[in-house]
Amino acid sequence: MKIGRILLETADGPMPRLVSVHPERKLVLDLAAAYRRQLMADGASPRMAVRMAAAQFPGSLTEALETGSAFTDAIARLHAGLDERDGIPLSDVRWLAPVDPPVLRDFNAFKNHEATAPDVWFEVPLFFKINPSTIVGPDESVVWPFGCEHLDYELELGLVIGGSHRDLTPENARQALFGVTVFNDFSARNLLRYEMDGRLGPAKGKDFCTALGPWVVTVDELDLTDLQMRATINGEQWSEGNSGSLVWSIEEILSYASRSEPLVAGEVIGTGTVAGGSGWELGRKLEPGDVVTLTISGIGSLTNTVGKPETGGWRPQARERAMAR
């Protein structure tokens, strides 16, 4: 199944709603609306049907996944009796990022071209964390952060966690995986290079915009070892790769991520960039107004337009080394 989130106009203003996506029928199913209708057909009052539908299908995928298998069980029942009245034409949809993760990590698990990569890159699947407050969805504008002189995309697969797990091993790690989505880890190259000298990892170079979407596809629909990955800028193909070139498997990523710390429902983990999957590797830069589309076979296409450079951000005044020690 394919699960997305849309912004729906309501009497209370625009509200996020979970939908299942049916590209072949060119519609999405408003899950709360369909469930409310099903509950009423089974005798629920309108008031209690609304309340139960809001509990099972809130606007947050994280909260929905926290309901456990009740979530997918309820969707399966709705799909068995799919009522076109609850369908919304794909062309009318205003997408949101399909996930609202409580934690956003990004690994470095593909083959890479860095001749100077340190030994630790080959010894453990390294990762860093991104501020999840900076996530955008399909068609949303990409923030061009203050001080950025080289904006870049990164073509990645996003892993969506289905529930709470800890200390997984490659043998049992797949149970943690609900689905996958397209993950564009937008990066400010000059800010990254600058701050990574401080050894605390990416901060302003990554924490401004990560795009996720267009929806989450559950793992039963895909062969995760053979997904074609492609990036086009203004319609021109810049990058191409395949998930089969992962050096650390998805099971190994999940095992290391969960070692002595929990994975939680709704959390998203990027695989890192497929080789050649960024402008940096090609000597190219994004410009304001560029249209960036990442496509992964079996999932779909995630398109974002690069925004205007932000100006007027606060610039720190350097401290005297002698004063600060």
Added chain:
Amino acid sequence: MKIGRILLETADGPMPRLVSVHPERKLVLDLAAAYRRQLMADGASPRMAVRMAAAQFPGSLTEALETGSAFTDAIARLHAGLDERDGIPLSDVRWLAPVDPPVLRDFNAFKNHEATAPDVWFEVPLFFKINPSTIVGPDESVVWPFGCEHLDYELELGLVIGGSHRDLTPENARQALFGVTVFNDFSARNLLRYEMDGRLGPAKGKDFCTALGPWVVTVDELDLTDLQMRATINGEQWSEGNSGSLVWSIEEILSYASRSEPLVAGEVIGTGTVAGGSGWELGRKLEPGDVVTLTISGIGSLTNTVGKPETGGWRPQARERAMAR
């Protein structure tokens, strides 16, 4: 005011509850219970009073702060007519971490002793992010992560954000700050040193346990430029410092944190370790069973006991450099 979270036994099992803390009266006030009682005194039905109290005072400080000034306004009204019947003796309380932050960052804003610190440390207030799923509260056990050979504490001040803000400047940054708490950034020194060679920043060396508490004190009660900070291990003082030795001010931390990315309600930002505020700087290590207490004047004491080393975590098998490029 002082706001904490406790675990309360209910008919639905143990549930988190927000409380205001009154150390001078040796009690906490269960905010949802007090508000329910106030609403009923004003004519609300028991059912609707419970529902409204759960909306204004949920178990999550983040969600409560998302209600805006309604949160502190409601508390002020409750305190004006404080009913001892809603008080719970401090001695009966089982504390939780007072905050459930959607984002957890840690800066490096105090004077430091690293002779070899890179230039960028003195040019911008650097920070990294910690997995907020690993937060513990007062009296909770400290995870000793797999592979850790040098467990350490870090004595820090935690800044709690009150609402959504972006692109703050030192002149207006204080509006973002709801309150402060004690922040113990437990660290696995050998894991940190190892993984930080990979330039992606702290991961397994930090993402296993951060302690917050005992409660959040609102900024109106404190002079943030003169807070005494102290760490004792098994009752012996190891570390001492003062918030006045910050090299980057709290206003500068908030300004940089919010540059081209949002601050959000409930998010927590550590200042970094006060000089001498860790065992690493003193050549000392924590041991299983050690009792670690951090105290900050005007806030309180946060005590945690070090747990047993975890065993049996998954150990990656190194990749051949030639295969991974």
